[in-house]
Amino acid sequence: MAARKTTSRKPQAKKCLDCDGTGEITETVRVGSARKPRDTDDRQAALCLTCFGSGDAPTD
Numbered sequence: 001m002a003a004r005k006t007t008s009r010k011p012q013a014k015k016c017l018d019c020d021g022t023g024e025i026t027e028t029v030r031v032g033s034a035r036k037p038r039d040t041d042d043r044q045a046a047l048c049l050t051c052f053g054s055g056d057a058p059t060d
């Protein structure tokens, strides 16, 4: 009987789902008025506000 091998467990915090653990998100740059916003092809990196850049899912 083979014992079920588990790879070393990670007691680490779960990674943030919003940024996939990177701590950064990419958002589309919008121009124009609030009434008629227009997406551009430009993307900018922004700090993930869910984990504040740590990449770890917040615990409560």
Ligand SMILES: [Zn+2]
Residues within 6 Å of the ligand: 016, 017, 018, 019, 020, 021, 022, 023, 024, 048, 049, 050, 051, 052, 053, 054, 055, 056
């Ligand atoms: Zn995040």
